Amino acid sequence: MTGLRYVYAVCRPFGTPLQSQLTGVAGDPPRGLTHHGLVAVVSHVPERDFAEEPLRAHLEDLDWLTETARAHQGVIDALTTVTTPLPLRLGTVFRDDSGVRTMLEAREEDFRRTLDRLEGRVEWGVKVYAESEPQETAQPAPKAASGRDYLRQRRAQTRSHEEMWQKAETFSVTLHEKLSAFAEDSRLHPPQNPALSKASGRNILNAAYLVPRAHSEEFVEMVDRAKGESTGMRVVLTGPWAAYSFAGEEQLTGGEKQ
Amino acid sequence: MTVVEGREVALVDLLDRLLAGGVVITGDITLRIADVDLVRIDLNALISSVNAQVPSPFEELP
Numbered sequence: 001m002t003g004l005r006y007v008y009a010v011c012r013p014f015g016t017p018l019q020s021q022l023t024g025v026a027g028d029p030p031r032g033l034t035h036h037g038l039v040a041v042v043s044h045v046p047e048r049d050f051a052e053e054p055l056r057a058h059l060e061d062l063d064w065l066t067e068t069a070r071a072h073q074g075v076i077d078a079l080t081t082v083t084t085p086l087p088l089r090l091g092t093v094f095r096d097d098s099g100v101r102t103m104l105e106a107r108e109e110d111f112r113r114t115l116d117r118l119e120g121r122v123e124w125g126v127k128v129y130a131e132s133e134p135q136e137t138a139q140p141a142p143k144a145a146s147g148r149d150y151l152r153q154r155r156a157q158t159r160s161h162e163e164m165w166q167k168a169e170t171f172s173v174t175l176h177e178k179l180s181a182f183a184e185d186s187r188l189h190p191p192q193n194p195a196l197s198k199a200s201g202r203n204i205l206n207a208a209y210l211v212p213r214a215h216s217e218e219f220v221e222m223v224d225r226a227k228g229e230s231t232g233m234r235v236v237l238t239g240p241w242a243a244y245s246f247a248g249e250e251q252l253t254g255g256e257k258q
Numbered sequence: 259m260t261v262v263e264g265r266e267v268a269l270v271d272l273l274d275r276l277l278a279g280g281v282v283i284t285g286d287i288t289l290r291i292a293d294v295d296l297v298r299i300d301l302n303a304l305i306s307s308v309n310a311q312v313p314s315p316f317e318e319l320p
Contacts, residue, residue, distance in 0.1 A: 010281070069272050089280035103283055114281070125271055189274045197270040206274065238267065244275035248282060 003028075003044040004051065005094040008075045009085035009242075010104070010111050011039045016082040025071040026050070035101045036108055041079060042100060050093050059091070076242045084119050086111060087244050114247060122216060122240035124209045126179060126223055127192070129201035129234040130168035164232065171230050172205035178226075182219060183209035187245040201234055208245035216240060 006025055013034060024030045024043030032039040048054060058064045072090055079085040094100045104111070144150035180186040191203040211219045220237065227235045 007283075065273075066269055069269065069276050072276060073267065073272055087275075087280045089282050090276035092280075092283050107281075107283070111281075123275075125274075187279075189278065192270050192274070196273075197268065208275075208279075238271050241275060244279035247280050 003046055005042050005097060005100050006045040006050060007088050007092045007094065007100060007103075008041045008043075008072060009079055009087045010107075010115070011041065011079060011083045011085045012115055013037065013039050014079075014083040018078050018082070022075065022078050023071065024075055025068050030075050033097060033100055035104045038104050038108065038111055040100050040104055041075065041085070042097075043075075045093065050091075055091055055093065076244075080122075080242050084115065084121070085242055086115055086118060086247050087242050088247075118210075118243045118246060120214070121184065121210050121212050121243055121246075123243045123245055124183075124211055124216070124219060124223070124240060125236075125238035126175070126205065126207050126209065127203060127236045127238075128168070128172045128175065128205035129199060129236070130164060130204055131201040131232050131234055167230070168202075168204045168233060171233050175226050175235070176205060176207055179207070179209055179219070179222060182215075182222060183211050185210040185246055189245070208241075210243055210246045213240075 008024070008030060011032075013032075018030065018032075018041075020029070022029055024045075026043065026045040026049065028043040028045065030041050030043040033042045049058060058068070069090060076085055076087050094103065144153055176186070176188075187208045189206040189208065191206050192199070194200075194203070197203070209219065223235060223237045
């Protein structure tokens with residue numbers, strides 16, 4: 001067999017076969033590679049695109065990255081319908097099957113522990129945006145008649161900005177506290193760059209919450225209630241996701257690592 | 259499946275998870291691009307190439 005091995009996720013063995021039309025990141029259908037009672041979900045990828053150098057170059061190419069990310073997610077999504085997958089970072093590639101087996105063996109304990117922790121849980125994403133632009137563009141400041149007027153306008157503008165950020169910050173902190181108290185675990189992602197998200201307003205909170213499937217309805221209701229709570233704040237819910245944001249920690253016992 | 263409110267999953271939300279989440283495998287046997295710093299740098303280059311005209315939110319006061 002030629003090509004490299006792209007690994008999407010590690011799971012416990014699952015009885016149901018994956019959809020036959022499912023294609024992976026390079027068009028090759030993913031299959032399970034079972035070793036030591038764990039399954040690595042793998043597909044073959046060509047060396048010309050997935051060896052270290054070309055892969056690094058491809059990551060700078062938005063179209064390639066989009067296609068690959070969606071294909072990766074497609075496989076993870078399919079897995080979530082049959083099991084609780086432990087997703088791997090995008091672009092985890094091995095030379096051959098034996099490399100994948102060696103990895104499964106080396107990380108066996110971690111994988112089992114994490115799979116236990118994530119079993120039956122999903123991830124929900126919650127973002128808060130402060131909608132600042134509309135008011136600013138709606139009423140352009142009148143031309144300042146003097147230097148003093150100009151400074152006064154600038155001060156007023158700065159003050160209203162500060163008040164808005166303060167309000168957004170307070171709203172986000174309160175919401176995050178409420179949601180993380182309900183969720184089993186939470187992660188804060190860096191606020192999203194508007195150039196890439198094309199979303200209006202400034203992204204203040206970008207968080208992920210780990211919630212048992214059974215409690216998801218209640219969680220979604222909490223987020224829905226927050227949507228109408230404060231004017232100028234936009235709350236966006238995404239999910240359910242596979243627990244991407246909670247797959248990373250191997251050393252859980254010592255508490256949060258800095 | 260991962261769609262709430264009737265919209266397709268946004269690429270940024272996906273990249274938050276795929277490039278910063280997921281299990282990181284380290285070791286000589288892999289050819290992974292799993293180093294967070296490396297990915298961050300790549301992503302920054304990517305973002306600046308997407309639209310150089312969109313100003314950073316931190317520069318809105320001239």
